[in-house]
Amino acid sequence: MLMTLLCRCRTRLSRWLLLVVTLAATAGVQAQPIQDLANFAGVRDNPLVGYGLVVGLDGTGDQTTQAPFTGQSIVNLLSQLGVTIPAGTNMQLRNVAAVMVTAQLPPFSRQGQEIDVTVSSVGNANSLRGGTLLMTPLKGADGRVYALAQGNVYVGGVGAQAGGSSVAINHQAAGRIPGGGLVEQEVPVRLGGVDGSLDMFLKRSDFENARRVVAAINQEFGAPVASALDGRTVRLQLPADPNARVNFLARVQGVDVTADRGPAKVIVNSRTGSVVLSDTVTLNRAAVAHGNLSVVIDSNPQVSQPNALSGGTTAVVPNANINVQQEGGALHMVETSADLMDVVNALNALGASPQDLMSILQALKAAGSLNAELEII
Numbered sequence: 001m002l003m004t005l006l007c008r009c010r011t012r013l014s015r016w017l018l019l020v021v022t023l024a025a026t027a028g029v030q031a032q033p034i035q036d037l038a039n040f041a042g043v044r045d046n047p048l049v050g051y052g053l054v055v056g057l058d059g060t061g062d063q064t065t066q067a068p069f070t071g072q073s074i075v076n077l078l079s080q081l082g083v084t085i086p087a088g089t090n091m092q093l094r095n096v097a098a099v100m101v102t103a104q105l106p107p108f109s110r111q112g113q114e115i116d117v118t119v120s121s122v123g124n125a126n127s128l129r130g131g132t133l134l135m136t137p138l139k140g141a142d143g144r145v146y147a148l149a150q151g152n153v154y155v156g157g158v159g160a161q162a163g164g165s166s167v168a169i170n171h172q173a174a175g176r177i178p179g180g181g182l183v184e185q186e187v188p189v190r191l192g193g194v195d196g197s198l199d200m201f202l203k204r205s206d207f208e209n210a211r212r213v214v215a216a217i218n219q220e221f222g223a224p225v226a227s228a229l230d231g232r233t234v235r236l237q238l239p240a241d242p243n244a245r246v247n248f249l250a251r252v253q254g255v256d257v258t259a260d261r262g263p264a265k266v267i268v269n270s271r272t273g274s275v276v277l278s279d280t281v282t283l284n285r286a287a288v289a290h291g292n293l294s295v296v297i298d299s300n301p302q303v304s305q306p307n308a309l310s311g312g313t314t315a316v317v318p319n320a321n322i323n324v325q326q327e328g329g330a331l332h333m334v335e336t337s338a339d340l341m342d343v344v345n346a347l348n349a350l351g352a353s354p355q356d357l358m359s360i361l362q363a364l365k366a367a368g369s370l371n372a373e374l375e376i377i
Contacts, residue, residue: 034213035253041199042189046105048146052136054097054153060127061097067123070098097125101136101149103181107189114179117149127172129155138181151180191245192238200234207231209259216257264372266361273354283343286369288360
């Protein structure tokens with residue numbers, strides 16, 4: 001009876017240890033559909049840009065004396081419409097603004113499809129609120145026109161000024177026209193090469209994730225239809241029929257993959273002092289002491305007045321007091337941290353400001369106590 005209980009206990013203990021090992025092995029992974037991890041080659045947006053004019057502004061447009069290209073654009077536009085402006089005419093227009101128009105042409109866009117456009121002031125216009133964008137050709141990187149933009153500009157900001165005082169809410173020199181662009185030319189997208197293959201690019205280069213994606217796709221179709229070329233590229237063998245290709249790619253996008261979330265990272269923004277830690281950051285035991293060193297230079301110039309009949313001149317004599325102060329920093333023990341919450345508590349216990357925290361993290365990384373990649377942006 002005792003031997004039976006011992007065997008049962010050992011079996012349960014083995015199962016429990018196996019469960020712990022399995023959970024530890026999968027702690028840094030999670031199931032995601034392939035469409036969140038990769039993109040198909042050639043299936044992407046194409047940026048478009050154009051130069052145009054916004055008219056109908058309530059005195060908030062460009063000052064043509066400071067933005068001469070606005071006046072030149074008006075003259076060129078009117079000449080195309082059959083209106084001749086006499087040479088040397090000084091146009092003082094405040095209801096017109098020169099703008100840059102940008103848009104993203106989605107993949108598989110067809111002629112006549114509407115797209116959203118963004119309008120941004122080029123000159124010194126105060127606001128584009130209430131303006132109308134005139135027909136503007138939108139060109140791609142090859143210089144060809146792919147869309148036309150026109151419509152009323154929506155500006156989320158508002159402002160007012162009078163008597164030398166002004167108030168502004170949000171940004172007013174840029175706006176948006178929902179559906180203001182009309183596709184005039186399509187960008188051909190070829191799904192697959194001449195050999196019937198299509199490459200798929202992972203959003204993050206990782207050999208383990210590439211291996212898991214290939215295994216998951218081949219398991220889904222029950223055939224070796226996917227192969228990894230490197231840590232980012234996976235090649236797919238597509239069916240010959242176009243409709244079958246669409247169904248094939250739809251199934252590929254929906255395949256769930258237990259992907260590795262990548263190495264632990266600490267992102268430090270040196271301009272704003274922001275510090276972001278990923279959930280896999282851990283710390284080894286270390287002792288940290290941090291104190292600020294400040295140098296204060298107080299300039300107190302004094303005037304030197306010569307004695308009477310000495311023939312000297314009055315002079316300013318510099319007098320500077322230099323004071324060096326250093327804050328005391330006692331050693332604080334940072335215990336080993338197994339998860340992100342422990343890391344946060346350990347760093348907060350140091351009582352350091354975000355700027356000091358950046359220096360502490362760099363020192364911990366140099367000492368080998370920070371188990372994460374330190375990236376400064």
